[in-house]
Amino acid sequence: MANIPIISIFSNSLFRKIFMILFISISLILLIFALQALKLQKSSLIDSLHFEAKSICDEIIFYNKEDILIYNEINIFEQSYEYVQENEHILNLIIAKTNENPIKIEHNKWSMLEKNFKKINQQSKPYDIILNNKGQEVFYYECPIQLSLINKGWIYLNLSLDDYNKRVDIINNQLLYLAMILFLIIIFISYFIAKTFSKPIIKLNEVSKQIALGNLSLRVDIDSNDEIGNLAKTFNTMVNNLEHSKKELIKSHEKLEYSVKLRTQELVEVNIQLNYKSIELNELNETLAHKVQEAIKKQQDQEQILIQQSRSAAMGEMIGNIAHQWRQPLNILGLIIQNIHFSYQMNELTNEFMDNAVKKANIQTNNMSKTIDDFRNFFQPNKEKKSFLLNEVVQKSLLLVESPFSYNNIKLIEKINKVQNVYGFPNEFSQALINILNNAKDALVENKIKDSTVIVSVFDDDKFGYVTIQDNAKGIKKNVIGKIFDPYFTTKQDEKGTGIGLYMSKIIIEQNMLGKLDVHNSSNGSLFTIKIPLHKGYNLC
Secondary structure (H helix, E strand, O other): OOOOOHHHHHHOHHHHHHHHHHHHHHHHHHHHHHHHHHHHHHHHHHHHHHHHHHHHHHHHHHHOHHHHHHOOHHHHHHHHHHHHHHOOOEEEEEEEEOOOOOEEEEOOOEEEOOOOOOOOOOOOOOEEEEEOOOOOEEEEEEEEEEEOOEEEEEEEEEEOOHHHHHHHHHHHHHHHHHHHHHHHHHHHHHHHHHHHHHHHHHHHHHHHHHHHOOOOOOOOOOOOOOHHHHHHHHHHHHHHHHHHHHHHHHHHHHHHHHHHHHHHHHHHHHHHHHHHHHHHHHHHHHHHHHHHHHHHHHHHHHHHHHHHHHHHHHHHHHHHHHHHHHHHHHHHHHHHHHHHHHHHHOOOOOHHHHHHHHHHHHHHHHHHHHHHHHHHHHHOOOOOOEEEEHHHHHHHHHHHOHHHHHHOOOEEEEEEOOOOEEEEOHHHHHHHHHHHHHHHHHHHHHOOOOOOEEEEEEEEOOOEEEEEEEEOOOOOOOOOOOOOOOOOOOOOOOOOOOOOHHHHHHHHHHHHOOOEEEEEEOOOOEEEEEEEEEOOOOOOO
16 A cells, blocks of 8 residues: 555544544653753752852851950951952851841941841741741742850841842753753654554554455555564455355355255145145144143042052041040050959949949040041032131141150140131141141151241231241251152151142142142251131231
């Protein structure tokens, strides 16, 4: 490509950015340098004034030390006045001896000052550029008069700043000329560096625009060994590949057109076949509804089988519970019969003894009959949903499992509060609760837990009633806790479990009661939580 004109370079935003960054950065550096140099020059001039003032004071003290000791005012005045007349830089000189009147000497006059005269410079510095009483800038200097390490007084000196101001003006003019020269140099350096960095990128940008318009014959002409040169080479390689790909794409397009023609003919044949398949599909749709109904019926039958299996398993548990409930009354009846037989043999059988024995036997048979009624009511299915108290059904369910829990030395702790009514099937809910309680009992027995405990809590809030069952059986393993509600899944050994108890409990609570059954591991066991909407028309959230 041809060289890029200067106007084109200045119109490029990249060049302007680089130029401005360099120009501003170098200008700021040089400005800071110039200010520091000016500050140092002024400081140097002040130091020279300080040195000159100190030399003047030292000479005055040296030439007048004997007169100062005896405070010979005439000699001090004559020598000091002559010294001031010969030195044009001195504006005035004040010699103040301790407890004596100070002498003020100027070029054309001298005077005696009061002992308690006030210094012009009230600042803490012993030397500085200040304004005197006439509003004129002077260099003020003060030094002690020390003879034999004894302070005899002070010398206050005011020097003219004419030479100092001339030198400052010369320095300012020199810095101004230098700044103008440096300004031109900065412009040149910024332009050169910005052009060096931006020119290849501008070239690359121009070629990219032409390639974007479809002219793939252009290449970037940048011959350098830096990153930009490598970028240009990579860019040219990319364009070569793009040009090659374009040629290949044209060839592929021609092949595609030919293939489309062939595919079009094949599609015509496929459409004919699709028409035949559509006819077959319509015939299949006519029979699909019948097949779906058969599948639903099979699913319903399977669920009924699961429910029946669950009830059979629950019936086995209940028969065991009845056996535990009847064991103690039967033992008492056996003792009553033995006492009657023993009393008969000892001829001590009386009417009063028989009445008491019959009364005790009736109490035990009534308890056994009540047990049968309780378990019979449990197995009676509810035909319709109804409103019931959650705490009452929980307490009845706990009575049904009290004997096997006591037989296995499991402590049953009840934290039951009176709650509002819920809506559903109370007997089915009791079955679900007993399944969970039996599951906790089996876990405690299988793990051989000492001080086995099951805590049953009942409470409610504004929308839901809650039942929690917590045991201390060490919890459920992480790899199976997500499967315990699956049908036919069991962790019990020796085929003691059917794997449908917890599954049916979840079905009863979530489908029939519109509630929620969850489980998670607590600190030392598992915690089952039942959540049921109160009978106020709420739905589960």
